[in-house]
Structure formats: C-alpha cells, structure tokens
Amino acid sequence: MLTTDKNRMDEKIKTFSKFGALEGGGITRLSLSEPALQARAEFKKRVEALGMTLESDDIGNLYATYPGTEDLPRIVMGSHMDSVRSGGNYDGIYGVLAGLEVAETVIKEDIKLRHPITVMVWTNEEGARFEPAMMSSGIVMKKWTRESMLSVVETGGTVTFGEALEASGWVGDEANRLNDKDYCAYFEPHIEQGPVLEEEKLDIGVVAGVVGMVNYDIILEGVSSHAGTTPQHYRKDALRAASKVILDLWEKLGAIDKELVFTTGEITCKPNIHTVVPNYVKFSLDSRHKDPEVIKRVVEVIKALPSEVYGCKLSYEEHWGRNTIEFDDRLLDYVENAANALGYSSKRMYSGAGHDAQYVSELLPAVMIFIPSKNGLSHTVVEYSSPEETWHGANVLLNALVEADKNF
C-alpha cells in the first residue's frame, strides 16, 4: 500500500498551528484575517515549491494543481483554513494539509496519475467572521450570490466581506470556480468533531453523507412582574415555561430514535433582570438525523407542543433546514477499501455537522473522510487528533485517490 509521510504530515499541522496561535494553545484564524493570510502565504510557498500551479477564483478560493498524464478533469482534495474564535488546530486545516501531504507524496514519489490533482482551500467555511457558514461553496453552488455576500459585515466589526476579500489580494477569476467540467471528484478529509470514532475505537469514518436537519425557535410569552410583589400563583413566568418545554423535548425527541441529535443551544430571556419575572423566552432547537422520516417526527413533536405552558403562550418559528445529503457511492467504496487495505478499522457514518462537501456533492461526486477527535471536542482550543490519526487519514485519502484516478 502507498502511504504518506507521517512526520511530514505532523510537521504541516504544527507549522500551520502557528498562524493565529493563542497563548496556551489553539488558534483564532478568522476568514481573511491576518493569520489566515499568513496561512495562505505558507500554502502558496509550499505548493509552488512542489511545482503546482496556484489559481484563485473570484471568492478567493485557492486551487493548487499538479498535472496528470492524460487530458482529464481534475480530482480535488481540500477543506478550509479559517477557524472559529478560540478554535483548534484541526477543524478545516487538516483537510487542506492532508490533501497537501497526499499531493507532496504523489509528486515526490512520482506516482503517475492519469488525472491532474488539485489541493483546494475554501474561503470562509466557518462563518465566524462573515455569516453564513460555507459561504464560498454556497456561492459556487448558487445558494446565494457573490454580490449579496460582498456586503456582509463582519460580526462585531465594520469590515465587509467584499473589503476583506479585496484587501487579501486573492481575488481571481470567476472562471476558476470549482465546476463539473474541469473537475470530476472531490475528497474532503476532516476531523469527526464528535466522540463516536474514539468511543468505538475506530480509525476512520467513511462519511456516507451529511444528516438532514431542522432548526426552530421556540418562544414562550408570559407576563413580566415584580419578583417581590407577585404571588407565585399569579405568575406567568416564561423561563419556567421554557424549562418545562426543554425537558419535555428531551423526553419526547429522545424517544424517537437513538441516533437523533437535538440541541437547545441558544436562549434569550427578557427582561433578564433578577428582580423581574421573565415575560419572554426564546430558545433554539437544532435537530439532525439522516432519515427524513425521523426529522418528520421531530417536526410533529414541535407542532404538537401545547399552545400554553404555565399560563405562557407558546409559539415557534421554523428556520432553515436541509435534507440529508448522500455522498457518492463509488467514492465511499474507494475510501472504505483503502481503509481496509491499510488495516485501519472504519465505519460508515453520517456527518452531523455541515461541510463544504455537502454543497459540492450537488456538483461532483464527493466524499468525506473522518479521523477521530479527542474527547469528541471541536471548535475549542483543546481540539486534538494524534499524529497517528492525521497520518491514517492522509493514507486513506492517498489510496482512495489512486483508486478514483483509475476509474474516473
């Protein structure tokens, strides 16, 4: 079996961990920020040293390409380099660097591939600086227009995405955008961001798709009154009512399916003063499962919520959702076969998180490769995957790429 270089893979992780490094570990490398531009510069230096041709498109996505032996469309590998605030050294960047390590192996070991190979960097996957997440793959897939995104102002600041993009010096040609004429397959290695691989002692997640989801806000409206003067039985306390609904949702949604995940992550309470009975509480409900029938049952539970809880009016608002995305069967087989042949344990699983690959899958055959996340943690400075694990992922990518190169 072909393998990449373990030390070289680890060195890549360690070097890129410097761009936006925080004291005590982790990084803040918001999209198109100075540390993100430093990471791009290092990427440029490395791909050019390998003899790859670097292009960018009109959204600053990077494409570093090495020619194949035949006139065929490219096979692309990649992910993003931006992080959330106080994020880790693996989410996103690992996919870019695994792609780069695979390219370096192919080039330095002179592995003959029919297709050109491209290592790709997506601009602003996290949406931590400029909302929404997966902004650039969304533009490429026409989920929204480039024009509408240019005027997005950074969270907590004044700079627009358009200004940051222009200042980055990475605005290229629209014609360079990922497309289905010049490209034929997409691989995105990524950390799992969850505990399943670690808990089940598996090396590789063969990612069969991205689970569908629904997002709701649930609102309780009561009556604000004075903490000292309102007898308990007169109260219409929106926080008490919200607490009841949160626990009921855990009970009812928890009974639907053990693979269903649901989260009430965000809560707003008004007036949120310790001496005043809350009259308004809104909380978010994010729920995800690969089976649309299960998601339907989630929606049924929400729609069956009582209209009044402890005297408070209950209402809900549906926000965006997505259907389950299925990745490409052939690419899934190549990834699974590669893992098996390398002697790595693996399982097919769905991603609960969104990734650029889910948009790409509408354009090209696409697949993702997961490696374990220590303690299932991500979007935190303690995010960690071992050198062994990052190397395993790169090896699986290399062998799956070779298989795709033969068959596509």
Add this chain to the structure above:
Amino acid sequence: MLTTDKNRMDEKIKTFSKFGALEGGGITRLSLSEPALQARAEFKKRVEALGMTLESDDIGNLYATYPGTEDLPRIVMGSHMDSVRSGGNYDGIYGVLAGLEVAETVIKEDIKLRHPITVMVWTNEEGARFEPAMMSSGIVMKKWTRESMLSVVETGGTVTFGEALEASGWVGDEANRLNDKDYCAYFEPHIEQGPVLEEEKLDIGVVAGVVGMVNYDIILEGVSSHAGTTPQHYRKDALRAASKVILDLWEKLGAIDKELVFTTGEITCKPNIHTVVPNYVKFSLDSRHKDPEVIKRVVEVIKALPSEVYGCKLSYEEHWGRNTIEFDDRLLDYVENAANALGYSSKRMYSGAGHDAQYVSELLPAVMIFIPSKNGLSHTVVEYSSPEETWHGANVLLNALVEADKNF
C-alpha cells in the same frame, strides 16, 4: 373626615407624567437625567408657590417644608421621582405627589398642624442608572458612603453619579440629610406593584414591613460540544440541567409556604450558540418572605440541591439578603384607622419590593401606604392606578398625618 382634592391629585400625576414621557405611554426618567431635572424644577415651582421652604442635602435629596404651630420636629412624606427604563407614571412619583397634595390641602385649607411637614424626594431609588437601588437612603443610613457612590458609573454609559449630581445643581448641605433630631415620623405612599389589592378588591394596603429576602446564583457546568456530532447520551448540557433545577425549585420552594415568592429572573448561557451544547448556565434565584424561618427553609432547599444534574456540576453563590423590616406600630394604626374612617377597605400586608422606607425605619418611625396596581404591573409603561385610587391614598395619608401630628 378630611380629604384632599381628587382633581388636583390627578392633575399632579398627569403633569409629572410628561417628564420623560415615551411615545405610547410610560416614561424613562432615570435619576438626575434631563427629564428627572425637569420634574425637580416643577416640584420646586410648586412647593415655593405653596410657601414651602425647599432644601437639598449633599446627595441631592429634596426637602420642602411648611412650618407647624409649635417648635417640633418635622413629619415627612415622600418617595422618589426617578423611574426605571420604560417605566410607568406611578412608581415613586406617586408618593411624592400624594405628599405634595396633602401639603397643598393642609396649606390651602389652613389645617393647623403642630409639627412642620416636609415633602421629600429621594435621589436615585431605582438604581436603574446608578447602582445600587435606594442609593441615597442607603447613604443617609450609612449602608455605604457618599464618597464610594460618587464614583459609580452609569449603566451603559460613562457619567459618574458624582458628575451627574454636581451637574444637577442640587448638591446641598450634608446637615440637611434626614435625621432623627429634625424629623419624627416618615410616611411613604406607593403603588403596590403587585396584584393582591386588586385581586382582593381592597382600596388600601397598610404596609406592615418589607419582607426579608435571599439572593442566590445557581450555576450548572457541563461540556460544550457540537450540536450535530455529539450523540445525545454523551452530552452534559448545562441548559438542560438548569431547566431541571428551575422546575425542581418551583416544586420544592412552592411547597414551603403559599406566601413565599421566588423568582429565577436572570439567566446566562454560554456559549449561547444554537449549534453548540451549552457548557455553562447561571441563573438567579430571588426569594422573599416575611418569616425568617421560611427563608431558612429556602436556604435549606438550595443547600440540598444535588451536586450533579444530568452530568453537569451544580454550584451556587449566595449574594446579598436582608432581614424582614417591621414598620412602626403606631403609624400602622394611624394608617389603618384613617382608611377605616374614610370607608376604604384595607389589609395589613408586607411589601415584597424594597423601598427607601425600609432604611428610614432604622432611623425614624416609618410606614408605607399602598394603593392598587392595575393587573399588579409595575416597572412597565402600562403601570396604572386610577384617579380614585391615587386620591384614596392621599386621603389616608392626610388623616394619618393629622393623627400622627396629634400624638408625636
């Protein structure tokens, strides 16, 4: 029986409602703000027109005095003129204007009183602009020093209390502060701010004291993880745990005593992002009852909370509390007798809210008179007491004052 002038009482309410008026009703009249200074100017104009002498102390508290027939200490009536943000036209200002209406009646009808009478305005009772609440009565009663309060910065701004006080032009002599040589009794009329009088169809609350209270923060610490990738049974969700504790508190505290009030009014959730399982939730618990034994049982319930809830660590922090304050028995009788003699229904009750009177009661015989609050609402633009109700309160004050004048 003596009565005040109903139309004149109502006109006072309507006129002072203009200072800081909001479109659609209610006021924002933060302490020492421009609208608050307009209200003070109107107060000055009116008391001087009545031939009263206006003094201020070194915290800007106002004292408008009309002489009695004998050389005796003054009887004082009053409250505050500042409001919370988006507050109403009664909380505080009613006590000042009822006092003013009583003074106007005494002066215009030439009712001979042995004691001088003083109508008083407390600076910054609400604490909405400068924390803490009851700042000036707290200074007078040496709960804290004037010096320490001068450097308090306004909430959400940059001006200090000292700067606002200086700019107001109302800094007078420290010797003018309320004291037990120059004053012999204190009356504070106020809206109930709760639903009891209205529900029980009573005209007057004879306020026997201010209930004791304890304040806690309850903290749940879990583990932050990704909404899409963390199976439900791995989660340590601090908001789920907080919801459970809030409902348990309702059950356990609710069983202690029907007059016990408790409020979880303020909640903080971190990171408070809809795609992340909350790892930290803190909520406030404010609990009040006139019987210290009941408060002890509240504390026992808090101390008996489990140290872990749904995998989250539970801890709590005790904040300030206060013991129950009892008002003066003789003044209580005068208020109650006045109500009875006027044909108004009344009951003795405790105030759940804090008032300047609770500090004053440590210095002078003090009492409060409550009038009904429509729907029990206060600290809101829809706060309302009818012209009938405001007049009833003033009539009770007048007759109780006359009784105190005879006996003190």
